[in-house]
Every structure is written in structure tokens, then in C-alpha cells.
Amino acid sequence: MALTFDGLMGDADGALAQALAAGQDYLRRTPQGELLPLVGEIVDTIPAAAWPDKRWFQKSYGRIATDAPEELLAGHGMFYLTEQRQLFLDCTGGHYQMTWGYEHPELTALLLDGIERGIVWDNHSNIPSAPVKRLAGKLIEVMNPGADADALVADGDRLNTVLTGCATGTVACAAAMKIQLLHYAREKSGEGTPVFITLDGNYHGTDLFAQRLRGMWPEYFTGVEFVMVQPNDPDELSAVFAQYGERVAAFWAEPIMMNREAIMVDPEYLHLARRLCDETGALMTLDEIQTGFWFPEVVYAKRLGLTPDFIVLGKGMTAGLHPLSALIYRGKYDLLEQYDAISTNGNAALAAYVALGCIGLIEREAERIEAVGAYYHAAMAALPVEFPELLVEARGAAHMSALKFRDRGDALGFHKAAVARGLWLRAHAYHEGHSTILTKFALPMDEAMGDFTVGAIGELLEARAW
Numbered sequence: 001m002a003l004t005f006d007g008l009m010g011d012a013d014g015a016l017a018q019a020l021a022a023g024q025d026y027l028r029r030t031p032q033g034e035l036l037p038l039v040g041e042i043v044d045t046i047p048a049a050a051w052p053d054k055r056w057f058q059k060s061y062g063r064i065a066t067d068a069p070e071e072l073l074a075g076h077g078m079f080y081l082t083e084q085r086q087l088f089l090d091c092t093g094g095h096y097q098m099t100w101g102y103e104h105p106e107l108t109a110l111l112l113d114g115i116e117r118g119i120v121w122d123n124h125s126n127i128p129s130a131p132v133k134r135l136a137g138k139l140i141e142v143m144n145p146g147a148d149a150d151a152l153v154a155d156g157d158r159l160n161t162v163l164t165g166c167a168t169g170t171v172a173c174a175a176a177m178k179i180q181l182l183h184y185a186r187e188k189s190g191e192g193t194p195v196f197i198t199l200d201g202n203y204h205g206t207d208l209f210a211q212r213l214r215g216m217w218p219e220y221f222t223g224v225e226f227v228m229v230q231p232n233d234p235d236e237l238s239a240v241f242a243q244y245g246e247r248v249a250a251f252w253a254e255p256i257m258m259n260r261e262a263i264m265v266d267p268e269y270l271h272l273a274r275r276l277c278d279e280t281g282a283l284m285t286l287d288e289i290q291t292g293f294w295f296p297e298v299v300y301a302k303r304l305g306l307t308p309d310f311i312v313l314g315k316g317m318t319a320g321l322h323p324l325s326a327l328i329y330r331g332k333y334d335l336l337e338q339y340d341a342i343s344t345n346g347n348a349a350l351a352a353y354v355a356l357g358c359i360g361l362i363e364r365e366a367e368r369i370e371a372v373g374a375y376y377h378a379a380m381a382a383l384p385v386e387f388p389e390l391l392v393e394a395r396g397a398a399h400m401s402a403l404k405f406r407d408r409g410d411a412l413g414f415h416k417a418a419v420a421r422g423l424w425l426r427a428h429a430y431h432e433g434h435s436t437i438l439t440k441f442a443l444p445m446d447e448a449m450g451d452f453t454v455g456a457i458g459e460l461l462e463a464r465a466w
């Protein structure tokens, strides 16, 4: 018996298929200018259907048995419809990974083209196919534009090595951490216990070591020390490096702390960290899981004019097709054996092909991305001037703009009101002292969409109805 949507989805009467088709058709054919004024409304021309609920999910993923699930029905560009047919503007690029929004026409065409040409979905990492090898080369080219390949490949001091065999950012981060431990054991073990320095509010993945970096599981780790510093405090950073000296194994930072209220880490602070790492023989990592593929330079380190020892990339690299991450590093730190750090499904050729398309689009549209990002951030930055009693400042940069509230209750209240209004954005207000709402618009955003969003946020702030 042939596999069908109806059979697989338990859609005997075809209602789900109909609702999905109607929702997708509606989003595809309605121009942005007509959709924007309808954001937040129920589109009742789309038929209702009885969608599966989340009763089998874990509690932290919203386990619930309900007749009216409200998850995503269909998405196109930066808009999506819920199963209850409410129209949303996705101000977060999926969840920070849909670089080009839902169903970008060129990337969708590229995906179908790749399948048609016979590019495989995945395969063993011992036999990586052309798109994966090409992607590795492209990432190195981005970091070393115009370099002579023969000279570059032989120069272990340069960023000339890519680990592409990992699916998620966590695995790429873990690979860097393991290399740093190995390097310490080889070069600095006489110094004593290695120390990892991170920024308070760091998030470098979800496995044990990464979570230890942010303070979890302290009772299970010995033989390694963890020190957190406040971002943008150069005196504290210098003092910590002076205290631990050669024992510092590694320094880690996100250039924009998308996991802590979109704090911008000062470029000078990161350059200071670079110098301190050089002085103490520590390895510097820039975690670009968030910033990578969201700026015209593709990799934010280039915007900073900074060369870390490791750059972690993930999330937006494949524009959301398949979680694929990469670790770019100096060849001299190529210390891991093959199975020391991989995801066994991390050789996704089709995803690598789409990743090349994602980078190609960024390069082609770099000027427009720069201009729209600057326009949107400037408009967001005007809101704290207009509503000083509610807002402290705008945070982040460009498409990744955020608003810091004075009061945590207001940030949470605003977030609820914004979601009810049809603006899907994020709040960091669940920890003491955190009171920020964040956006990370997909790159097709234009000025009109920026104006609409900032206007709608302004109206919500004005109404203060939470």
C-alpha cells in the first residue's frame, strides 16, 4: 500500500490536508502589504481542522491534551498561521535558524534541484560528497578571502580547518572544548588545573560540559575550573587572566549574547580578550551559532576584524533545512580523532548544498542586508527615547534588535501582549534582573516590515494593556 499524507497523518476525512493547503495557499498568494495589517487576526476563510495535540510531549515542551492546538499550521516568508488560523509575523526567524524565513523560493528551488540531481540526504562521514567538501572550502574562503589555497592549507596558524561532521551547535561547541582540553594536556599540563573563562549568561550548548560552563552540575566535575566574568568589564577580565595566567585553557564569548538579553559585547573587549589569550597561551573561541549567517560578512568575526582560534557556526547555516554546524579553527589545533566529536548524521550533503545557497544569498544581498539592518535597529533605538519610563535601551544589532525594559513584569506583560497581537518574539525575563524582549528577523525583512513591527511595538507600549 502506498504511503499517503492521509494515512500517515490519520487524516481520514482529508480535513488536515485541506486546511494545510488552504493555509499555505493563502500565505503564498497574499502580498506582504496585505498581510501586515492582518497580523494577529484569525483568517477564517481557512477551514478549521482537528490537529494532533502535545499530549505525548514532555512537560517542558508544553505537554497538553486540548481540542484547540495553536502550534504552527503553515509558514511562508516571515508569516505563519497557527492551527487556530491566527496570522503571525515571525520576528525571530523560526527560532533563530530560518535565515531566509519559511519556504524561501530560491532555497526551495535549490533543495528540489539538489534532490533531482541526486545529491544524497546524508551518508557516512568517511565518504563526504561534493557539497560537504565544497561547503568546507567556502567557509575557509569566507575567513581567508583571496588567500592562495596551497599556502593556506599548509599554514597551521591560519583558520584553515573545518569540522563539518556535526549536526547541532552543541556538538561543534563540544568539539572545541575537547580540543582545548587536549591542547592543555599536551602543552600546559605542568601549569596545574586548566581554567575555562566564559561570560556570565553564556550558552554554548546543552551537553554536560557546556552546561557546566554556565554553572550547572558543579558536583560532577573535577580537574578543571570554570570562571565566569561579566561581559564588557575589561578590568575584571584583565584581573582574571592575571590571576590564572598560563592556567587559562580557553576563553569563550558570543559577540551578541542572544542568550542573555542581547547584550552587545564591545569589540574592544573582545580584542582585549584576544591579546590576553595570546599572552597566556589560551585559546579563544567565538561562538557564532547566533551571529553567523545573519550579517553581510557571513561570519561576525570579520565585522569585528578579529581572528579567534575557533569559530563555532550552526543554526542559520542551512537556513533551517537540517541542523548542521561547523567548527572553523587553526590547523595546528587539529587534535581530535575521527570519532571524538561528530554527530553520526552530520554529513548532510543536501543540507550542505542549501548552506552554500544560504551563503550565496547573503553575499549577493549584502548591501541590502546592511541597509535594512541599520534602518530597523535605528527605529528600535528610537523607542526608548519615546518611552523612557518603560524602556532602558535598545540592545543587539541590525536584524537582531532587542528592547531592555526597566521592569521585569512589564517585559513579561509586553511579551504576552505582543504574542496576542500576532508578533512572535522572545522574552528574556525569567531570571532575576532580566527584562528584555528580543527579535531576530529573517534576512528578507524590508523597511516596510521594520516600520510595521516598530509601529506595532510602539502602539503596545502606548496602550500598556497588560
Ligand SMILES: Cc1ncc(COP(=O)(O)O)c(C=O)c1O
Residues within 6 Å of the ligand: 167, 168, 169, 170, 171, 173, 203, 204, 205, 206, 254, 258, 259, 287, 288, 289, 290, 314, 315, 323
Ligand atoms: C550561542 C549558542 N551556542 C550554542 C548553541 C547550541 O546549539 P544547538 O541547539 O544547535 O545544539 C546555541 C543554541 O541556541 C546557541 O545559541
